[in-house]
Amino acid sequence: MPQTESAVLPDIQSQTDTRDLPIEAAGVTGIRYPVTIQVGKAPLHTIAIVSMSVGLSATTKGTHMSRFLELLEARRGALDQGGFKALVLEMLARLEAQSGTLEMHFPYFVMKTAPVSGVQSHLDYEVCWRARVSKEGRYSFSAGVTVPVTSLCPCSKEISAYGAHNQRSHITIEAELDGEMSPDELILVAERNASCEVYGLLKRPDEKYVTERAYENPKFAEDLVRDIAIALNREPRVRAYTIEAQNFESIHNHSAFARIVRPASAVPPTEPGKRVDPHLHLVLVGVAS
Secondary structure, eight states: OOHHHHHHSOOGGGSBOOSOOOEEEEEEEEEEEEEEEEETTEEEEEEEEEEEEEEEOTTBOOOOHHHHHHHHHHOOSOBOHHHHHHHHHHHHHHHTOSOEEEEEEEEEEEEEEOTTTOOEEEEEEEEEEEEEEOTTOOEEEEEEEEEEEEEEOHHHHHHOSSOOOEEEEEEEEEEEESSOOOHHHHHHHHHHTSSEEOOSOOOHHHHHHHHHHHHHSOOOHHHHHHHHHHHHHTOTTEEEEEEEEEEEOSSSSSEEEEEEEEOGGGOOOOOTTOOOOOOOOEEEEOSOO
C-alpha cells in the first residue's frame, strides 16, 4: 500500500471511547510461535503458545493488535527470565499502556535415567512463563510446570490384603519468583514429593523398582500438595504459589484433586536471613480417592 494512502486511512482504535469502562486486558492469544529459551547454559528451541495483552483506560477505544506481532517478529536471540521482563516492558512502551501480561506455554523435555537399568529416555513436561505489570507499576514473574507422577492410595493399601490402586497424576505448580529458578528445579520439587516418578522407558528391573517405590510411599492428592507446599516454603526465591494435584483414578471414572494457594500477601515479614513458613491454606479438595 502506498505511504500516502496509508496515511489517510482512519485509525478507529485510537479514537476516544465515551462509555467510561476500563478494560483489564485486550490483546492476542493462541499465537503459535518458534522461540529459543535459555535454561542454564543450553538454549532450548521450541514452539510456544503465546498470549499478549495490555490494560486499556476508560477513554481508550482499542489497542493496536498488530503491534503485538511486530514485537515478536522483532525479537532476536534466546529468552531467559531477564529477557522476558525486557520483552513485557517493551510491549507496554510500544502499546502505550501502563499494565499488561505476557504469557508463554511451551513443551520442555528432560533426559531421564531409569532407576535400575540406567537406560535413558526423554520425558515431556509443560512449562508456563508469565510476566505481569500491574496498574501500579509492580512487575511480577511466575514460572509454572505440569509434572506427570505416580500416586498410590494410602487407604487402598491399608485396607487391602495385597496390592493397592495407583495411577498417573499431574502436579501443577505456578510459582511467583523473586529470583532465577529453572523449570528443572520446580520439576524436581514435584517428583521428589510424589509416590514415584514416571519415566519414558523402563526395563523389567525398573518396573519392579517403581512399583515397589510407590507402594512404600503412598500419598493422597492432599498429601501431594501439602508436601510440595512445605518444600516451596523453604525456598527463598518463591514469593507465592498455587499447587494442584490431579489423580486420574484407576478405580473410578473421575479424578481426585487438591489445591493449595499461598498469595504474596500471605508472606509475613521476616528478619534478614530468615524465612518463616506461613500457615498453609488448603482451599479446595475434590472427590476423595
